[in-house]
Amino acid sequence: MDNLKKLWGLAIAAALTSVMLVDPALAQEEAPPSTSPEEAYFVFNTLLFLIGGFLVMWMAAGFAMLEAGLVRSKNVAMQCTKNIALFSIAGLMYWLVGYNLMYDGVDGGYLGSFTWFAHPEHGAEDLTYAAGTSDWFFQMVFCATTASIVSGTVAERIKLWPFLIFVAILTGFIYPIQASWQWGGGWLSEAGFSDFAGSTLVHSTGGWAALVGAIILGARSGKYGPDGQINAIPGSSLPLATLGTFILWLGWFGFNGGSQLALGTLGDASDVSRIFANTNIAAAAGCVVAMVLTQVIYKKVDLTMALNGALAGLVSITAEPLTPTFASAALIGGAGGIIVVLTVPLLDRLHIDDVVGAIPVHLFAGIWGTMAVPLTNGDTNFAAQFIGVASIGAFVVVASLLFWLILRFTIGIRASAEEEMEGLDRSELGLEAYPEFGRGSQTI
Template identity: 55%
Template sequence: MESQVIEVAYALDTFYFLVSGALVMWMAAGFSMLEAGLVRSKSTVEILTKNIALYSLACIMYMFIGYNIMYGDGLNSVIPGLSFFIGGDNTVEEVLASDGEIYYSGMSDFFFQVVFVATAMSIVSGAVAERMKLWAFLAFAVFMTGVIYPFQGYWSWGEGWLDELGYLDYAGSGIVHMTGAVAALAGVILLGARKGKYGPNGEVNAIPGANLPLATLGTFILWMGWFGFNGGSELKVSDIESANAVAQVFTNTNLAAAGGVLTAMIVTRLVYGKTDLTMGLNGALAGLVSITAEPLMPSPLLAVIIGAIGGAIVVFSIIGLDKLRIDDPVGAISVHGTAGIWGVFAVLLSNPDATFMNQLIGIVAIFAFVFIASLIVWAILKALMGIRISEEEEYEGVDQSECGLEAYPEFTVK
């Protein structure tokens, strides 16, 4: 009888892991729709191409090398080991869950982890939109998903030095979201702004997206996928305690997003006198990012507050980056970076095991490593193949120069 209970628990936890991973995979559709809606029509095909290609690259590179870097045996607590391909001797068939009693499939763990690395890379896509060469972006994706993301992930989730220190990040406000935003920031700095975005006297010129219904759909898809992102990070659901924890995580994740939406809308109304839909959409995502580092411990009311603060922060972050002439067409750096930093510190509000210094060290270490590593890779790509399309190609649109297609041919004005 006991063995049957263990087998049922194993099957249930494995299935829950896989379904959670499928929800996170669906976030790739959300990023695609959000980004396609927030860029101009002449950039739509290219950004959709980037999103399906980066997801595919992430899966292959994480299988080839990334998973083993992140979860293999390291040389020490700072430097991970190096091995290739999952399967065989490199994958444990049964993986201990958090309490060390019940098991789940090792391949389900890989599947759940690989969709996280794809999420981190998706963040980069929107920030560099409308002026980057497609194949330069994809070349960076190889290094980001195969080496940069898993290297810093080893420090925490791979039981490296940040884990030993006591850095806490339940589902990845810093490990996933800030990492993607910092890699994007390094690229944007080298890439420069879109033509016409900033005037000679400090003016910030709005460049509206082509399809706000699509952007809204993308946000709802991401919101839905986040239940797998945070909920799956509980790792199991086969006992009463874990089931209750998953329910708490789902509830807090949902409430944080709602708080982020309403606060972002209120702030933009107060600042601009208008209710900006795009800020509301980014407010939802900022609320989700903010709760991701600790979605289990807060009360429902505190989850709303954490998300609301994230929603306010993202508005001022987007405004601030524009003043610094850092052009981010979809607000990804602010949503995932600024709100990600807040999320890591928000752990202090509910988790008694968290300390300010440990959280700060985690943020600084991840930020510094990812920024320097990404800047080096971007700089090498810029020297070898160039990372920016020509001014004429930018005027015509990356869809034509990179893909030879138009997303809305009957509406496109040359």
Template identity: 65%
Template sequence: MNKTLPLIATLATLAAYPAAAQDAAAPAEAAAAVSADVVYIFNTLLFLMGGFLVMWMAAGFAMLEAGLVRSKNVTTQLFKNISLFAIAGIMYWLIGYNLMYPGDGWTVQGVIGQIFSPKGLDAVGAGNAEDGYSAGSDFFFQLMFCATTASIVSGTLAERVKLWPFLIFTVILTGLIYPIEASWQWGGGFLSEMGFSDFAGSTLVHAAGGFAALAGAIVLGARTGKYRPDGRMQPMPGSNLALATLGTFILWLGWFGFNGASQLAIGSVSDAADVSRIFVNTNMAASGGAIAAIIVTQLLYGKIDLTMVLNGALAGLVAITAEPLTPTVFAAILIGGVGGALAVFVVPMLDKLKIDDVVGAIPVHLVAGIWGTMIVPATNEGTSFVTQAMGVAAVGAFVFVISFIVWTVLKATMGIRVSKEAEISGLDISEMGMEAYPDFVQAK
């Protein structure tokens, strides 16, 4: 074999490269002019990939909560996270999706439409390129947001709530409460018409979950021994900070799907560029939140609190979710940083009010979610602070009041809190009959 042939071919390729590069530098319009089929494929892939990244966040919530509760309650938290995800899937298919996107009206068939006329899937082998993406990919992606809302409630009420009342509330939250309030914006409802802006759900998902958790925490009450008679707070450290840290990294990763796929399109050069911009801003906001929590805890307590840093990163992610596209990178860091600082400051405020939030979901999702929504007009022309405030108030009032009523009814009818003895021994034994760490003796 002649060894000079590969060298000749390589030189020929290099010689031709400038011409090839010149051809590639054709007008952007020509380069972006892809067929409707290609756009449909790329957009569908964005929804599906974003959806399974957000689904992976369910694992993040499970690990975060398992690490932040005491070891005698870990099995119960893991069960709650997998069961709420399954419930969300059924309820969103059965009622939620059509309720959130009512189409021609909220008729009986429109509300419980998945039984009679499912619009969550295309027919086998079918698909309409003119739609821009497959119906199944849209349903799958939107379902993940619904499940995320329920996950937020789980951690706040940990270590003292009964399982069955919690599961019943999850049915109502995922089937009715979340789809209704989300329809006001993403289903073309009155918030959308008035100009409210919430790109990926700082309020519609995170603050909504936070309001539901707050209502539950108030009705349920604090854990036994959490607040002493003299008003001091009794620390109740989590069982495994390694798991909590792993959960935070999983949530951080999943957020790229949460925010990135909320662009809802990647079939053009501009959309692809915007998705990448969203990724960068999402990451930098989380970094800003973590750094802010490091600084604030050092200044307040003289030592860095890892759990606060974890929640600071998550608060930064929640804050940027309302508008991850238009801010500059520096602005994204500031938005995330303020979110992280708020999460640290709100924790002692809740303790003064004797509102027991085991994992810090209310500061992270509710407070940072409101902050992120309210700061949108600073980086997004065409929105107003008044409109943003009205949207937050509408969602907050609806979710909190309905959740409070549901929790109160459950408390009066079947009880929502385990007995004091069960709480002391741990919910793993009283509610589940199995322990996550059976080889260890629990200290009471």
């Protein structure tokens, strides 16, 4: 019996061995396909673009909530409509003309090509495909951010469609042309100008366009009295404004961290971490400094100043979030908080009505952050930074002035006094954001 069992065991072993020889796949699992170091590097870089991109896209929600909280309730739906519309228009315009105008064949010049972006056919070996599409997505959300800055400044008195036409011009042409001078390899990049994530290219550009629009549009009715008095116009919801600020703060990690543009090495991963930390330090310093300064000047802490102080700290560090130490990041962000507290009343004295404080936050703090780059980055200098700030400012002001004036003298840009008094929710959209608390509550 034992011999019979041994014979059966030998027969089974022989049979299994013969099957394995015929089909080696049964002897061991098929080895997974190997990934080259270049492909792994590429995958991580693309992942950074995509994660950073959707974080920056989430900033669109932050702008919408910040603006919704800082306008009166009769204009909240209008601000929400403007924000979702401008993001959509930016996405289309950046595909149709913006991306290639910014990147295609700039070669040390002033603009790229007037063609639309089309991702190429791809295969497993084509490493340029994901770079193109992921980079397009990441750069597109930056473009939309520029338009969001304008929206809050001109709120509560601008008509919907003229504003959206200007957004199409800004995102399709004005923003990509000036950004090509630096990020597209244009003349400013060769002149030594440095703007890591866009204190000037994104934030000051939006700020200049907003400033010109606010001047041409004029102030809201009742904001400034005939004898020079300044009348405060409180917003509808400070909790919404606070939520919007936190969303923007979160999205900024994608804004600055993603601008490293690489995550395939230990050095890149360390740099992204450093950028995150410096970004957070600057925002915190901007908020605290704004709170302390308003307490000293006005004897009370102003929440809106605290919110804008944090945002100004974020804008200030955006031009160079990698090279500063923690202490330097705090000083740069804290200076942004000072800028907000001092320039918000300055605009009021000039009778420039900026509903959400976007001009102090994005324009003035953006200029400061760009000019501060040589303090921590020895590869640039103050002369190159000034040339970049001045040239981009001049271009955006002239282009914005031209298109704002064309809109004003053709289709008009400002709502009538009656429409403004009624609220743009009803006059432009025919609805209310809070019907239970407005006139709609009288209807059962």
